[in-house]
Amino acid sequence: GENVEQHPSTLSVQEGDSAVIKCTYSDSASNYFPWYKQELGKRPQLIIDIRSNVGEKKDQRIAVTLNKTAKHFSLHITETQPEDSAVYFCAARSGDKLTFGTGTRLAVRP
Amino acid sequence: DGGITQSPKYLFRKEGQNVTLSCEQNLNHDAMYWYRQDPGQGLRLIYYSQIVNDFQKGDIAEGYSVSREKKESFPLTVTSAQKNPTAFYLCASSSQQETQYFGPGTRLLVL
Numbered sequence: 661g662e663n664v665e666q667h668p669s670t671l672s673v674q675e676g677d678s679a680v681i682k683c684t685y686s687d688s689a690s691n692y693f694p695w696y697k698q699e700l701g702k703r704p705q706l707i708i709d710i711r712s713n714v715g716e717k718k719d720q721r722i723a724v725t726l727n728k729t730a731k732h733f734s735l736h737i738t739e740t741q742p743e744d745s746a747v748y749f750c751a752a753r754s755g756d757k758l759t760f761g762t763g764t765r766l767a768v769r770p
Numbered sequence: 771d772g773g774i775t776q777s778p779k780y781l782f783r784k785e786g787q788n789v790t791l792s793c794e795q796n797l798n799h800d801a802m803y804w805y806r807q808d809p810g811q812g813l814r815l816i817y818y819s820q821i822v823n824d825f826q827k828g829d830i831a832e833g834y835s836v837s838r839e840k841k842e843s844f845p846l847t848v849t850s851a852q853k854n855p856t857a858f859y860l861c862a863s864s865s866q867q868e869t870q871y872f873g874p875g876t877r878l879l880v881l
Contacts, residue, residue, distance in 0.1 A: 758815070763811070
């Protein structure tokens, strides 16, 4: 089955700096890659996603890049703000199932 | 997200007891999913259902059971065979092959 690895597990940045989280996947048939943000005790919420026929997607301060050849995808957050502090999960869909990474705890220092 | 509800918010289980977690959605989604989240870890798939009256095991189905008698509902039973049930349980739904949206979760604790 699919295996998704996510790095780093924790990330601390100064407010205004950029943050980058990277994921790799194993199944070359995976075709959909969402990113979720989860605040403490809350549900994961979709922040951006990308499909395998696209190399990059942006939404304001958030962008995702996909390299199908290398089987990795990354989340980029620019101009970080304290409210960006949360746990971020990447995922890859193969067939009917999503497989999640183990999460990155992002802390934005004011 | 508001179209997916889970109850109860907190659930306490005694040893040897079966408990059932509720998940309802009014988004007209065909597919529904159950995940388990342990502290500091990602989401692991327990069971999923692509259509009414059909469901498949996920990666950690042992000790759990589900039913899908209605499109809107996908209850999860944590049986006494699940020896380490303490976790945060999340239900999700999606249209076929589309984005999954999550419910607010149920936190299960063992007495």
